[in-house]
Amino acid sequence: xxxxxxxxxxxxxxxxxxxxxxxxxxxxxxxxxxxxxxxxxxxxxxxxxxxxxxxxxxxxxxxxxxxxxxxxxxxxxxxxxxxxxxxxxxxxxxxxxxxxxxxxxxxxxxxxxxxxxxxxxxxxxxxxxxxxxxxxxxxxxxxxxxxxxxxxxxxxxxxxxxxxxxxxxxxxxxxxxxxxxxxxxxxxxxxxxxxxxxxxxxxxxxxxxxxxxxxxxxxxxxxxxx
Amino acid sequence: xxxxxxxxxxxxxxxxxxxxxxxxxxxxxxxxxxxxxxxxxxxxxxxxxxxxxxxxxxxxxxxxxxxxxxxxxxxxxxxxxxxxxxxxxxxxxxxxxxxxxxxxxxxxxxxxxxxxxxxxxxxxxxxxxxxxxxxxxxxxxxxxxxxxxxxxxxxxxxxxxxxxxxxxxxxxxxxxxxxxxxxxxxxxxxxxxxxxxxxxxxxxxxxxxxxxxxxxxxxxxxxxxxxxxxxxxxxxxxxxxxxxxxxxxxxxxxxxxxxxxxxxxxxxxxxxxxxxxxxxxxxxxxxxxxxxxxxxxxxxxxxxxxxxxxxxxxxxxxxxxxxxxxxxxxxxxxxxxxxxxxxxxxxxxxxxxxxxxxxxxxxxxxxxxxxxxxxxxxxxxxxxxxxxxxxxxxxxxxxxxxxxxxxxxxxxxxxxxxxxx
Numbered sequence: 178x179x180x181x182x183x184x185x186x187x188x189x190x191x192x193x194x195x196x197x198x199x200x201x202x203x204x205x206x207x208x209x210x211x212x213x214x215x216x217x218x219x220x221x222x223x224x225x226x227x228x229x230x231x232x233x234x235x236x237x238x239x240x241x242x243x244x245x246x247x248x249x250x251x252x253x254x255x256x257x258x259x260x261x262x263x264x265x266x267x268x269x270x271x272x273x274x275x276x277x278x279x280x281x282x283x284x285x286x287x288x289x290x291x292x293x294x295x296x297x298x299x300x301x302x303x304x305x306x307x308x309x310x311x312x313x314x315x316x317x318x319x320x321x322x323x324x325x326x327x328x329x330x331x332x333x334x335x336x337x338x339x340x341x342x343x344x345x346x347x348x349x350x351x352x353x354x355x356x357x358x359x360x361x362x363x364x365x366x367x368x369x370x371x372x373x374x375x376x377x378x379x380x381x382x383x384x385x386x387x388x389x390x391x392x393x394x395x396x397x398x399x400x401x402x403x
Numbered sequence: 404x405x406x407x408x409x410x411x412x413x414x415x416x417x418x419x420x421x422x423x424x425x426x427x428x429x430x431x432x433x434x435x436x437x438x439x440x441x442x443x444x445x446x447x448x449x450x451x452x453x454x455x456x457x458x459x460x461x462x463x464x465x466x467x468x469x470x471x472x473x474x475x476x477x478x479x480x481x482x483x484x485x486x487x488x489x490x491x492x493x494x495x496x497x498x499x500x501x502x503x504x505x506x507x508x509x510x511x512x513x514x515x516x517x518x519x520x521x522x523x524x525x526x527x528x529x530x531x532x533x534x535x536x537x538x539x540x541x542x543x544x545x546x547x548x549x550x551x552x553x554x555x556x557x558x559x560x561x562x563x564x565x566x567x568x569x570x571x572x573x574x575x576x577x578x579x580x581x582x583x584x585x586x587x588x589x590x591x592x593x594x595x596x597x598x599x600x601x602x603x604x605x606x607x608x609x610x611x612x613x614x615x616x617x618x619x620x621x622x623x624x625x626x627x628x629x630x631x632x633x634x635x636x637x638x639x640x641x642x643x644x645x646x647x648x649x650x651x652x653x654x655x656x657x658x659x660x661x662x663x664x665x666x667x668x669x670x671x672x673x674x675x676x677x678x679x680x681x682x683x684x685x686x687x688x689x690x691x692x693x694x695x696x697x698x699x700x701x702x703x704x705x706x707x708x709x710x711x712x713x714x715x716x717x718x719x720x721x722x723x724x725x726x727x728x729x730x731x732x733x734x735x736x737x738x739x740x741x742x743x744x745x746x747x748x749x750x751x752x753x754x755x756x757x758x759x760x761x762x763x764x765x766x767x768x769x770x771x772x773x774x775x776x777x778x779x780x781x782x783x784x785x786x787x788x789x790x791x792x793x794x795x796x797x798x799x800x801x802x803x804x805x806x807x808x809x810x811x812x813x814x815x816x817x818x819x820x821x822x823x824x
Binding site: 184185186187188189190191192193251253254255256257321322324325326327328329330331332 | 436439443571575576577578652653654733734737738740741742744770773774777778781783784785786787788789790791792793796
């Protein structure tokens with residue numbers, strides 16, 4: 178006799194763990210920007226290509242996780258947070274990895290060499306952008322604690338302070354970005370115009386990584402406000 | 404009359420056997436529902452859950468199951484017009500047991516959300532309408548029972564909501580959840596112990612021949628509650644704040660404290676289930692036994708022989724041993740989202756509701772009540788994701804189970820009538 182049971186049917190699959198797994202994957206991908214830029218600065222294109230491949234792979238994996246989670250979030254689910262908000266948060270998480278992949282792709286594709294005058298600042302800038310992604314990951318890691326407390330109480334305050342820290346990191350990246358732009362502006366006439374244009378584009382795209390990471394925090398804040 | 408006296412032993416054996424069959428079905432599937440919440444939250448291992456279920460189902464049935472047994476035995480059918488043909492009632496009760504047992508077996512194998520209570524009530528009402536007549540059914544009482552099927556999940560839901568909100572306010576949403584858990588969880592343990600022992604004292608002891616006054620009842624209930632609380636506190640004090648466990652999930656140690664509480668509520672749940680659902684199997688057996696012992700006279704006052712209750716208890720334990728652990732394992736794996744802080748709130752609310760219904764003699768569905776309680780926790784934003792389609796399935800199961808139990812009972816009723824002439 179095969180006995181199956183219906184009481185367990187009421188417990189839907191929680192989307193929280195998959196959200197965290199996805200964000201972990203996204204950050205793994207973004208974090209590779211640091212070794213990637215090290216290789217670029219050293220003009221070691223073989224190593225850079227290896228890192229870029231890995232970034233691309235991880236981005237694809239994150240994409241697959243995203244699709245899987247979307248398919249497993251049926252409409253009839255009664256959740257602590259709105260389904261719409263959660264799916265939007267997922268989309269934004271995914272964009273962080275997309276941006277990282279964009280940056281690495283453009284640089285490797287054109288073998289762009291960072292001018293010595295901005296290389297040091299740029300490394301710092303990349304590191305700070307990765308910090309933003311890390312902070313977003315740490316914050317998303319609190320989702321299961323938020324579930325535990327029912328999105329109420331002192332845990333909410335803790336998460337809000339984490340989001341504030343994320344905002345601060347993002348503000349840092351903005352400052353660094355401005356500084357690099359100024360330095361690039363000073364030397365742009367000495368280099369081929371097309372190269373200068375692409376450098377501006379890369380600066381912008383790298384900054385987008387931090388921007389999207391910050392948006393993960395803002396979206397989470399909306400979940401808390403309900 | 405002659406039929407009953409001639410076939411007395413056969414009727415008793417059949418009743419005992421069918422009752423055992425039904426109790427076995429309850430043990431194989433229904434008990435697992437009541438215990439799976441504890442297994443799923445890892446507060447109990449399957450082995451411990453089975454031991455607890457065996458002990459507390461049995462004591463619940465014996466100590467607090469009397470009222471529901473009485474309802475099933477003689478509350479649903481108005482036996483006034485049956486004085487001349489008491490054998491009809493015997494056939495009917497046997498048919499009802501067999502019908503409910505079979506339906507339970509079919510439904511369990513298909514995974515349909517079927518309640519043992521609904522099966523047996525449907526079966527009894529079914530045979531009464533066709534075998535005796537519309538007038539034979541005590542419609543007022545049946546209406547009341549059906550209403551209680553709607554009310555009990557709602558009530559459990561509201562109680563669970565209130566309990567879980569209090570847990571959030573006092574423990575989870577504070578700055579020091581671990582310290583507060585250690586402080587407040589013993590109070591919840593006291594509540595569980597007090598509530599169960601009070602209902603047992605008020606409704607149960609009279610049944611086994613002990614008379615107590617209201618004052619005494621409350622005093623004893625407080626004492627029992629305190630004793631359980633002290634034991635629970637002892638175990639809670641041994642839980643240390645485990646930094647390594649808390650690294651990934653900060654509430655791991657807090658949930659460990661709730662784990663102690665959940666063992667208590669698991670006992671309460673098994674007790675409540677025993678007090679209400681075992682009567683589904685025992686009630687019809689008791690009716691047959693009573694008629695046979697009184698040589699056909701219906702409605703005579705007679706004490707429930709202890710072997711009737713034993714059949715209920717033994718059947719459940721056999722069912723548990725044979726299939727219960729499998730069901731618990733599969734269900735337990737599926738409901739890992741239910742952490743002890745949630746599980747206890749749902750269990751305490753459901754157990755309270757069921758035990759109160761048992762005290763009033765209302766046969767309700769333990770599982771549906773538990774589902775209501777889980778939803779109550781969900782309403783308090785306690786659950787990450789709940790699948791609401793289950794509610795629709797439960798309503799569907801009502802619509803199917805009542806007639807299915809009834810039709811099967813009618814078939815068996817006429818077969819028995821044909822066999823015994």
